[in-house]
Amino acid sequence: MIDALDGIDGLRDAASMALTGLGLAFFVAGTLGLVRFPDSFSRLHALTKADNLGLGFLALGLALQADHWGQVLRLALIWGLALIAAGIAAQLVARAALAEAARRRR
């Protein structure tokens, strides 16, 4: 019974390790995109998508480790807020980059 119990625990740990690992991978991808991509817009594209996905997986993975529901709720709220923030920031920064480039061309 006990090892069955830790079987589930083992499963839970394995799942959260996998998810957090995936999250980390997306973050690394986001950073690589930011560093390697040629121009502002493609960098913005890379970082916004990869990071938020990464954060989502990370939140999911950590939710498995949570002690009680309050933390899972907060993790979801954090991810939601981060999504909003990333979406807004990406859109506005892109427009600003466009305006800045336009100003430089004149």
Add this chain to the structure above:
Amino acid sequence: MIDPALLYGLTGAAVVGLGLYGFLSLRHLLRRVLAFNVVGSGIFLMFGAAGYRGAVAEGTAGADPVPQALIITGIVVALAATALAVGLILAHARATGRRTLPEDDT
């Protein structure tokens, strides 16, 4: 392995040094205010490290609350001073068209 308190304390001291260097050598007033904030955060890091060191020795849970309270007070006081400094810098720039103190302008 060196204990965390010492690591963060020495980092705080180094951040104070960097901030002080910037504060004394830079001429752009906004950068000097920024360097002032960097020195402030270095001081608070040292203070927090001392607090952490005190608490670990006494075995109380969490860092020593008195430095934490003083650091929060210090952060808010630093923000107030920064806001007034920025207001002054903008008013001075509006009056004289200059970003530096008169004696620093070549």
Add this chain to the structure above:
Amino acid sequence: MIPGDGAGGALMATVALPLAGSLLAVVLGRHGAQVAGGVALGVGAAVAVLAAQVAGGGVLRVDLGGWAPPLGIALMADGLAVAFLGLGAVVMAAVVAQAAALFSTRGGESRAGYGFWPLVMVLWAALNLTFLSRDLFNLYVALELLTLGAVALVAIGGQAGPLAAALRYMVFALMGSLLYLLGAVLLYAAHGTLDIDLLAIRAQPAPPDLVAAGLITAGLAVKTALFPFHAWLPPAHAGAPAPASAVLSALVPKGSFFILWRLWFEAMPDLAAPPVLTLLAGLGGAAVIYGSALALMQGRLKMIVAYSTVAQLGYLFLVFPLAGGAGAAQPWEASAWTGTAFQALSHGLAKAAMFLAAGLFVMAVGHDRLEGLRGLARTMPMAVFGFGLAAVALLGLPPSGGFTAKYLVMTAAFASGQVVWAGVLVVGGLLAAGYLYRPMAALFADAAPGPLTPVPRRLQALPLLLAGLAIGLGVASDAPITFLAIGRPDAAAEGL
């Protein structure tokens, strides 16, 4: 020692009243002057009651919130603190009276009229707190409040010159605050307390204490505009409106000096290695010479008076080698200690009188260049006579308080064999005669003064009153001397 009972009320009122006044002035806007007048009366009464309590019952301690140090914050009123509170109350009363005419908000709420009153009352509360608090971090917050209030007052005029002066003041003051905070943090890290009396027990010449003492001294020296760091003071004090520059010059640097005084005589007396004390006094001496020399070369009256502040503040630093330092309490230490207190009080009164008088001259003539002030003695006799009396006090001629101060410090210098400081006093006095002669000559010149707006007599009485007090301090000097002895660190050793 009557901790924390009703007697604490008067002590708290000296700080709580100006705070409440500044809050009220922020809300009431147009009636700032009346609020400040009420606060000036209230604090005056509180200081009088406090003086009676301290004279009767000795040093008075209040543990805020009922929590004793090291957990809580303690405020303490001894003879020295109450004397400085008294200086603040008198100068502030005169400043409020003159500012009421300058920053009147009867017409409608104007910018300067709105901003001046809360700032000057916040400055007053912070200043009183620097005289009373026994907790290093509490003193840091008081110093920051003092700095923000003072910088905002310098910039309240709004022209380009004062704005640059306010910015330079802020840059120097922020540097001073950071160094002071660093020292306080190290002391807490080493001893687990920030209270001056507990530090006195726990301080020992170990690396953290030495570095902390050095940083705190450097920080406070920057804030007191000691010689190498004085560049910010003259343009700031000259650029501010007259009532503000009276407060800035007469009181604000004394707040940070007072903390330095407390630290070297009460928190870390045995840490004071003689070379450090001599260095401080040496910089003080250099400030006297350099400040006076520059005052000689100024064309504007307010710049002369501002550079005179740099010089006069230098005298205060002579107390460290004469009365500080380890070893048995020498008999002359008490007189050097009391003499420096007198110097601070008499300079405060005289300097406030001078700046208020300068404000009246600017009100009359429109500017403060010396050539424009020629012959003002005939049309504004009371203000010019007040300026003259203040000059007597600054020079240290008998019977002024300045003379008593110089006499006490000089006898201490000769008794302790450190004659060089006596030399500084003499040379300083001569140079002061030099830079004060030029404005006096202009004022009393028999040229016919040009067109000027009449200045009401009741305003002219203010500088005269303050200067009279500076003289009175010397005439009736025995009462203050005994009062200052209450709570002095080595009270046992009688003065010369």
Add this chain to the structure above:
Amino acid sequence: MLLDVILCGMILAVALAAVSGLGVFRAVVFFVVHGVLVSMAWLRLDAVDVALAEAAIGAGLTGVLLLSAVARLERLAGGGAWRQRVNVLPAGLAAAGVTGALMWAFLGLPQPAGLGAEVAAALPRAGVENPVTAVLLNFRGWDTLLESVVLLAALVGVWALTADDDWGARAGVAQHAAPGGVLEGFGRVLPPLGLMVGVYLVWAGAAGPGGAFQGGTVLAAVALLLAMAGLAPAPRVGAPALRLALVAGPAVFLGVGVAGLAWGGFLRLPPDIAKPLILTIEAALTLSIAVTLALLVLGRPEPGDGA
């Protein structure tokens, strides 16, 4: 342990980058990043309350304040060749000297000393469970009262820099945003959530990390966003309601302090009613801090030129 070494390395690198190199904008961005890294460091040092304050103020408000100041300063005083640095050697020597002395002092610290035990001993009589809030609002309440007055003094100082004929106008520059645009959308979506988080932080401050400052800063950010998204115009400098809100925190705190004289001493909170007193003070303080910080970041009234 490796985590701390890397984090400290990054904090140092960011601090170095913030003070060296050319360009003020880059320095400001590095400072915002510095705020995020330092709030992580506070978590490693077991100081969650400070991490909250650093995240809200260091990474939040100070960044907004400096970023808008940079662009405004470029418009007012941009262009013209000028020397970035002067007296580099003395500055470097002084900085190195202070750093060396600090490290020598930190290494020379005797046995660790702290007040953790005293606070824990006095906590039952403090009225709140969170030791940091107990220190901030009871043991050292005097510091916190003065600090709220410091904020007010800074705001009055900033307002005193207004041009004479602009007095009485709305604080800061007139903000506007594209109707129905992304920014206005953000201004509609975030404030309810932000309000909830802010109030939660203040309320949670009694038992766990949080408190008037952290909550007040988040609420200030929400108010700023409403202004920046053009949804709510900044209040007029002379508005009586605004002035009462500004003064509420320090006034209530001072009032409770004076009332303490009846219980034996200034700022004395009797243990049995300490909690309600502290909660009222915190509510008033949060209101004042939120309003004051938002107005400090908005800056002096400038109705005329948008520049």
Add this chain to the structure above:
Amino acid sequence: MIGWLTFVAVGLLLSLAGALWRVWRGPAQADRMMAAQLVGTGGVGVVMVLAALGDWAALDVALVLALLAAFAAVAFVKANSADGAGDPEERAPDTALLQPRAGREGDTDRGGDEGRSGAGGAAP
């Protein structure tokens, strides 16, 4: 589990280090702002992992960081708009810039090391 989460936290920190390089190098102001945005989001991630490692109360810090993450970008965007207080979306974008370019660095990178209206001292 603790070891793994520490590894993840270290990995996230190193990815932030990459973003720091972009903040230093990034030719245009917008690049630097993006990198700051990434550090913000990455910071939320690291704080979440630290909360799982240590005290779960640290989730509030991640909450505040996530809440305020977009503020720096909003302030930057508003400050760089035409009158310093506007919104970049108020004027129609100049779409000519978005024509695909074969292989060349995007137009925004050809600018000098400093963005034209960019930072600080005009003298590089």
